[in-house]
Amino acid sequence: MATDNQQGAFETNRDAEIKRGPLETWVGKVIKNPKRAYRSMFYVATVFFLVTTLFPFYWLLVLALTPNNLISNMGLLPKGFNPGVFVTMFERVPFHLYMFNSFVLGLTTTVIVLLLASLAGYVFGRLRFPGRTFLMLAILAISYFPPAAFFLPLFQLFTGGTNLVLGPITVSSPDLFNTPAPMVLPFSALFMPLSIFILTTFYGQIPDGLEDAARVEGTTRLGALFRVIIPLSAPGVATAGVLTFISVYNEFFFSFLMNNGEASSWAPIVAGILKYQGQFDTPYNLMAAASIVGVLPVAILVIVAQERIVSGLTAGALKE
Amino acid sequence: MGEVNLEDVTKRYEDVTAVDKMNLEIRDGEFVCLVGPSGCGKSTTMEMIAGLTIPTEGTIYIGGHEVTNLPPKDRGVAMVFQNIALFPHMDVYDNISFGLRLRKYDKEEIDRRVERASDIVQLEGMLDRMPDEMSGGQRQRVAIARAIVRNPEVFLMDEPLANLDAKLRVHMRTELQRLHKELDTTIIYVTHDQAEAMTMSDRIAVIDSGQLQQIDPPLVCYNEPANLFVAGFIGSPAMNFVDGELTENGFRNEKVEVDFDPADVGATAGDDVTLGIRPEDVYTLNDAGSLANPTKEIEAVTDVLEPMGDEIFVYLLLSEDATVDLDEESRGGMTDQLLMSVDPDSDISEEQDVNVVLDRTKVHLFDTETGKAISHGLTATAPSGADGSTAAESDD
Structure with a gap:
């Protein structure tokens, strides 16, 4: 009986000693529930594909709307608005x-x-x-x-x-x-x-x-x-x-x-x-x-x- | 007009012979059922008549014309399929009129014929429905309407009722018979359900292993089967078979003795023979009083009872250590058991000693080796030197 109590107390102490950062906490949760890992992988992949496929279209739109004489050192936004290009x-x-x-x-x-x-x-x-x-x-x-x-x-x-x-x-x-x-x-x-x-x-x-x-x-x-x-x-x-x-x-x-x-x-x-x-x-x-x-x-x-x-x-x- | 003749028709696939030298003569206006177990070649036979499969050898005539290599559309046949095979993308009207439209009939003629066909199969008011909005029975009626609308010389039906539930199947069975009377067209009907074959057809063609075993009216097939296969296939539950030997005094094996003169049935003593008897022709001693000529008593023990309501099927074991052989395929080998049908009021219980007799006039004899029938029914009176004389000897 006594040993059991001691054992219990020991375990609680050890648990308290481990301090986890946010990443470790997340990894811990993922190990318990692998679906979380699959879901995050899905999001990462989706975002990757969306960016690589849609960004060129956005970039085309930016270029099209910018008057030609201003096209140099382009940022993410069009320099000017020129729908007449179409x-x-x-x-x-x-x-x-x-x-x-x-x-x-x-x-x-x-x-x-x-x-x-x-x-x-x-x-x-x-x-x-x-x-x-x-x-x-x-x-x-x-x-x-x-x-x-x-x-x-x-x-x-x-x-x-x-x-x-x-x-x-x-x-x-x-x-x-x-x-x-x-x-x-x-x-x-x-x-x-x-x-x-x-x-x-x-x-x-x-x-x-x-x-x-x-x-x-x-x-x-x-x-x-x-x-x-x-x-x-x-x-x-x-x-x-x-x-x-x-x-x-x-x-x-x-x-x-x-x-x-x-x-x-x-x-x-x-x-x-x-x-x-x-x-x-x-x-x-x-x-x-x-x-x-x-x-x-x-x-x-x-x-x-x-x-x-x-x-x-x-x-x-x-x-x- | 609608007679169908097959002469030595053979269909071989790479490694199997599906149909082997089939000869079949079907008269105009006849309702013929092709029956047989799965894989016996009955469907292949029908497909060859329809033209969906071209025979390897042999000739097929429809209405007196050779059609062996004609495509299906030029044969004047219509077909109803097991899986119904309505075109799912067409409504009922389009399904029924499909063949007429292909043959460029004018609109009014098509309308008139579709209306008549749908009247016959009672589909009024459903012409604009799609197949998936209908019940199984309705779909089957559409398929039949599609077949009759072209006034074909020959109807081919490939297990048309197999996919319907039991109640509907019985209903459609009578419908088909009515249809046959009304149209008076040749119908060739494939089924593995011998109840359908018995009830509907003018003649039954029993097929096994690609070969025609017998073609005769249903009751002839039932009462005078040409061989062991037909005897075992027609009739439910199946005929009892008892293997034994032919002696000068008749049929003998350890348990069953039936006395007769082999010469009367045109056989010689010493042959291995199989005795066949239908369950309803086996009687207990109590019921045997009405029999003019029962055989010798056979000692048996009842095993399992199957009360069907109008009768009871009794499985009889002929020896104590016998077990019931449940394998239906092992025809002709069951020496130790008999199936008997008795009146539902009979006082009979399981594991009861009972002595039974057979109706001599209903005993079938087959050659065990070839399976061919030797005789159907023994002489009504026991020949001298057989049953009667045995009794006389004992009197002496």
Whole structure:
């Protein structure tokens, strides 16, 4: 009994001796409750991503609103307020035409990709055939090739530099420079694998019974794909479409090199922004304004399609 | 018009033969059930008739035309699926009219037909509902309406009632029979539920291991099963099987003796045979008075009683150390137990010694090795030298 009391007294004394600072207190709590650590890590990561992604946009806005002659030694706030820049930018360069070009390139690519990836997705998702896994892996591997590796041969091909000799006849490849084709074709090839993967998962989840029912009712396999499988996979198709469109819209390499940078030559916004660069001045404010305007459509698209994309990337499961 | 013929149809997958040389002749306007255990090839057979699966070998005719390699849409068949398979993104009207719209019927014709089809299956006023707003039974009726709206030559139904609850299933069963009378179209119906097959069909096609075992009217399958498999599959609870040997005096094993002249059933003494008897054809001595020709008494002990209300199923053990074999698959091997059905008022309890007799006219004999039926029912009167003479000998 006596020893027990002594023991108790000893422990209380020792507890009192340890003095903890705020960090040690926090660590102590975290050890007891690890969820606190995860939560703080989440906040740290979130803040980090928000700053790194949103700060450039804020900085663009700061630059755009500051008159060009004052742009030097910039702080965190704009020096002056010049909203007129958003009008001037259209006067100096036909930026709306560049945006139109970007839209046309993006939409054309999206249509081509969705069409072909749907066929591929149907085959990979719903049919069993020897070599299926190998082909999927091959597509995956190709999607990891650096686009620059394709550039030189493709440039040769699309600018008429490739000759095909058929006996006495020599056929030159058509000169497609300054048309949408040398951009749309590589884009379609480069962004197709992602869409194939998304659509394969979706089409694979549609119950066989529905396709069988459609076929007995009078469609072909293709008809069943377009009338039943694709409508039921709408979230997946939307996801693949939006991702493809955004990828094309953001693409730099082929967009920059496959035309001469004029709006009439189907140059997209990349070329438009660079077009502000004059021989004697560099209007940073106009470029910043153009960048903001150029980003807006994609931002709006993402916000509008967000629900679809999220449900497309996560769920996608259908009941019957 | 709607007759369906399969000639030597075989479907092989990489390592299994799902359907093996199936020959099937289904007449116009007939209601045929394909029954069999899971994986027996009945669904594959139906898919080949529908055109969803192309047979490896053989020929399929529908309405006299060869359709073996035609796509489903050109075969003039309609199908109702086990998982119902309504298009979830279309309302009832669009679901029913799907096939008609694909075939470019004009609007009024579609309206007229959809209305008639929905009348037949009693779906009035639900045409603008979406499938997920309907109950299971309603959805199944939509699926049936979608099938009948095109006036197909042949209806294929792949376990259409399997996903419904028991009460609804019985209801839909009568609905389907009514529908068959009304439409007078060939119906091929796949099920593993032999109650459905017994009650609805004109003929039952029993399939096992990809092979047709028997195709006959339900009562013929019940009373004269072609082999051990059909005997065990048709009827619930299943037929009792007792293994034994054929002697010159009839069937013999340690517990069960049935006297008859092997020559009467076209068999020779010395063969291994399996005796089959349905539970309702086993009688206790008390009830046996009505039997014109009972077999010899069999000594048994009651094991478990299963009162069903209108009858009691009694599990009988033929020897003291026997245990009840619960494995249903082991057909033809149960020498130690018998299932008997008795009147609910019978005075019978568990672990009671009871002597039973079999109705000679309902005894089935099968060749144990091949499973083929040897005879159904023994001669009504015991042949001389058998039961009767035994009695005479004892008189002497």
